[in-house]
Amino acid sequence: MRSELLKGHLDSLVLALLEEGPLHGYGIIEQLRRRSDEIFDLPEGTVYPALYRLERAGSVTSTSTSVGGRPRRVYRLARPGRTALDASRRDWLQFSSAVTKILRGSPA
Amino acid sequence: MRSELLKGHLDSLVLALLEEGPLHGYGIIEQLRRRSDEIFDLPEGTVYPALYRLERAGSVTSTSTSVGGRPRRVYRLARPGRTALDASRRDWLQFSSAVTKILRGSPA
DNA sequence: CCGCATACCTAGCGACTCTATGCATCGTGT
DNA sequence: ACACGATGCATAGAGTCGCTAGGTATGCGG
Numbered sequence: 001m002r003s004e005l006l007k008g009h010l011d012s013l014v015l016a017l018l019e020e021g022p023l024h025g026y027g028i029i030e031q032l033r034r035r036s037d038e039i040f041d042l043p044e045g046t047v048y049p050a051l052y053r054l055e056r057a058g059s060v061t062s063t064s065t066s067v068g069g070r071p072r073r074v075y076r077l078a079r080p081g082r083t084a085l086d087a088s089r090r091d092w093l094q095f096s097s098a099v100t101k102i103l104r105g106s107p108a
Numbered sequence: 109m110r111s112e113l114l115k116g117h118l119d120s121l122v123l124a125l126l127e128e129g130p131l132h133g134y135g136i137i138e139q140l141r142r143r144s145d146e147i148f149d150l151p152e153g154t155v156y157p158a159l160y161r162l163e164r165a166g167s168v169t170s171t172s173t174s175v176g177g178r179p180r181r182v183y184r185l186a187r188p189g190r191t192a193l194d195a196s197r198r199d200w201l202q203f204s205s206a207v208t209k210i211l212r213g214s215p216a
Numbered sequence: 217c218c219g220c221a222t223a224c225c226t227a228g229c230g231a232c233t234c235t236a237t238g239c240a241t242c243g244t245g246t
Numbered sequence: 247a248c249a250c251g252a253t254g255c256a257t258a259g260a261g262t263c264g265c266t267a268g269g270t271a272t273g274c275g276g
Contacts, residue, residue: 004116004231005203007263016211026223036206046264048225053263070223070272089211095113096204098144103124103197112262115232134254154233156256161232178241178254 001039010050011059012088013040018060018077019085025051025073051075059084109147118150118158119167120196126168126185127193133159133181159183167192 017023017031029047032040051073054060059081064073077085125131125139137155140148162168167189172181185193 001199001203002116003264005199007115007232008110008112009207010264013207013210016213020213024223032210035210039202039206043265043267044224045226045266045268049263052225067223068273072223091109091113092207092211094147095109096208098147099117099121099200100204102121102140102143103200105124105128111233115263118233132254151234151236152255153235153237153257157233160256172255175254176242180254 006040006042009092010042010046011054012085012092014047014050014054015059015077015081015085015088018075018081022074022076024075028075054081057084114148114150117200118154119162120193120200121148122155122158122162123167123185123189123193123196126183126189130182130184132183136183162189165192 013032014028017028017035023031025044025048028051029042029044032042032047051060051062055062055075057080059078060075061078062073062075064071066072121140122136125136125143131139133152133156136159137150137152140150140155159168159170163170163183165188167186168183169186170181170183172179174180
């Protein structure tokens, strides 16, 4: 999978995962891989900056905890993030149906 | 519609349009707008560079003609472009189903 | 004790879209 | 006659965002 395809969509995916419960960065990477049937296998250098972006934007909040001596930063969906997620889902439906239509072709 | 969503997908869309016949840059912009129900309203600064990119890559060929005294550059799908289009369609199916799945959420 | 999975962080690069601008022609309205 | 919008191409510069590649550190299995 060409990686530029993901551009602009990653934030929505992360928000959707966080909607179901708190997660830390590494866990997000794993969930994306699992739920996409291995299509999305994102490097940390992609996901962590995305999380910082989302936090700066107020869409998520984070708390640093510790599990088994190892530090962990757990992210939670904030209220503005939920709003953004709703908009993202609408955008995705519009976007994906438009692309599908054009890729299918021949609509006269 | 946030514009970054398009990233990496534009080339496929252009190739799909050209599959149905030759088109010039301006015409491609119009077709994208029409077929997407106005979702895609791309500036020239987006589409023309994309066409140069596709031509450099060998996916399309162009011939400059003239219509009513005005110059026109008409693009045609080349053989490598058809191959790329096939791959793009496969990628899109994988990508879009993965995104839809994750955005829907709660798969256990 | 060596390597792998877990876990976080970040600087710099590369690719792509957009903004803004310039140039030129044609048709329409006044 | 002239202005203005639509048509049509071209390109420099900026901004965004994912990736590469590196660093740090812990726990566990062989």
